[in-house]
Amino acid sequence: MRGKYGDRQVPDDSYVALDDLKVSHVHPFQVTRFAEYLASIYGEKLTVNRGKVHDYLGMDLDFSIKKKVKIGQIKYTRKMIDEFPEPIIYSAAMPATDYLYTICNPTEAKPLDASRKTAFVHTVAQGIFLSKRARRDIQNAVAFLSTRVKNPDEDD
Numbered sequence: 001m002r003g004k005y006g007d008r009q010v011p012d013d014s015y016v017a018l019d020d021l022k023v024s025h026v027h028p029f030q031v032t033r034f035a036e037y038l039a040s041i042y043g044e045k046l047t048v049n050r051g052k053v054h055d056y057l058g059m060d061l062d063f064s065i066k067k068k069v070k071i072g073q074i075k076y077t078r079k080m081i082d083e084f085p086e087p088i089i090y091s092a093a094m095p096a097t098d099y100l101y102t103i104c105n106p107t108e109a110k111p112l113d114a115s116r117k118t119a120f121v122h123t124v125a126q127g128i129f130l131s132k133r134a135r136r137d138i139q140n141a142v143a144f145l146s147t148r149v150k151n152p153d154e155d156d
Helices: 028-045 074-082 114-133 136-146
Strands: 015-018 021-024 048-050 053-056 059-062 070-072
Touching: 021 028, 059 074, 074 114, 114 136
Parallel strands: none
Antiparallel strands: 015 021, 015 048, 053 059, 059 070
């Protein structure tokens, strides 16, 4: 990545992601110096990642092409699907299917047990995060499901 630093360009190899910081400087040595300073404070708890591709807060930041950054959440989405505790047996062409907003009669609803409710709430929270960044097409479905987190049932 090349960015402005005063009147100078930042060289491609002079940036690094430090834990939840992205640090860059016109001189790569200054980035190293700053990383060493942080290491003197945080010790083993500090992780330093150098390179062109970084996983940052669930987003993949790819600086491989000069003057461009590619941002994606494919790995986050895949992990979300893989960690879902129940089998996903079909897919839908659209996130908001016809039956999404259909709620069964509360007297007939079968509430989820505690572990399944926790998984449901967790997945809805992940969906909210994903829908605000990479998958705006799922916002309606996630918004509806977020109204169901208090008392989810088998239909949810």
